[in-house]
Amino acid sequence: MSTPQLDAASAPHGRIGLGTASALYVAAVLGSGVLVLPGLAADAAGPASVLAVGAVLLLSIPLAGTFAALAARYPDAGGVATFVRLAFGATAARAAGYWFFFGVSFGVPVVATLGGEYLVSALGLDRSFVPAIGFAFVLVPLALNVFGLRVSGRVQLVFSALLVVVVLGVVASSVPSARVAHFTPFLPHGWAGVGVAISLFVWAFAGWEAVTHIAGEFRSPRRTIPLATAIAVAVVGLAYLALQFATVGVLGATATSSAVPLIDLVAVTLPGFGPIVVAVIAAVVVIGVQNAYVPAFANLGASLGRDGDLPRWFARGAEAGAVPRRALALFAVLALVYTTAYFLFRLDLQTFILIQTSSLVAVYALGMVAAVKLLRIGSVGWVMAVISMVLTSGLLVLAGWHLVVPALLTLVALAVALIRRFRHRAR
Secondary structure: OOOOOOOOHHOOOOOOHHHHHHHHHHHHHHHOHHHHHHHHHHHHHHHHHHHHHHHHHHHHHHHHHHHHHHHHOOOOOHHHHHHHHHHOOOOHHHHHHHHHHHHHHHHHHHEEEHHHHHHHHHHOHHHHHHHHHHHHHHHHHHHOOOOHHHHHHHHHHHHHHHHHHHHHHHHHHHHOOOOOHHOOOOOHHHHHHHHHHHHHHHHHOOHHHHHHHHHHEEOHHHHHHHHHHHHHHHHHHHHHHHHHHHHHHHHHHHHHHHHOOHHHHHHHOOOOOOHHHHHHHHHHHHHHEEEEEEEHHHHHHHHHOOOOOOOHHHHHOOOOOOOOHHHHHHHHHHHHHHHHHHHHOOOOOOHHHHHHHHHHHHHHHHHHHHHHHHOOOOHHHHHHHHHHHHHHHHHHHHHHHHOOOOOOHHHHHHHHHHHHHHHHHHH
């Protein structure tokens, strides 16, 4: 079995600089949540949804810092699974890898659907076009990543720039129309509603773990990763706080029933051409989000093959600088199966979001425990890991029954361990 690269000091130098690294972080974290989460959070918590944004932002600071410390020290395609393997062994790492590869990928049809909803709404098309557009949003990033991060990373710079421009433009144009009356009553659904909104916004601030899978592609990981993380925390936090304030202040009660709140915000101040412009850029943004996550899934799949947690055939491309096309093909099949099931059976969007976020929370929780063991006691990274470990335990409680998916994947990981042990004894 190949062993993962254990330390950045001996890792091969990648080709991704600070600009592209920051773009990947911003796209992975800010992502498609800007298209739908402000409305969903307003529905769950009303004006108090602004508090939910602030709470998850505070959580994300030590969380992002911990992942940055781990990725800078142990840049490997396995990401969190590698950290867990170093701390607790193969079975725990297998579970973490399965949670991300099979659980977090529930978010693929969510992102695709959001892009489809925005386009049909802006262009006045029938909603029957949403599945076809959604599949296009799945296929294009997969095609881009066949050529590797050298191509998809450059494209990501454009996508992330457009994403930030969209958010800033929408907020700047709509905030003058905000009304104080829309912030009362502030807690229409009580603190329980704020808890639901926090669970939803885990989607918004997720992504720190995704870039750990491509940390080996960065130039000078110990310098690039912390700087890119800091840039992304500032950009994402300010963007979501401003966007949630604008959504509640401008749309008021109508924000809770909107499938496309970003378009509705622009329609208030830029009627006519505004929604179309936002919808077109939102489509580019959706491709950008998928483009940031696809290499993470592909690299993880290759590392799972390398470490024996998936068939060895998928291991090719796990090393830094290579393109894991076999694992990319596996992820493509998985993404298309999830997307087909979502559209075919007309499943609930929020359920898919919560399954994805619960899988992420499970990854985060185990990753933070691993960080406490791996990082030097008393260091800044270790302190952030301890704080994050406590906070993510609260997110596990909020995830509730949606943790059934990572629980089932854990049983699969245990079954694989038993099968491998049986085969080893038989030999």
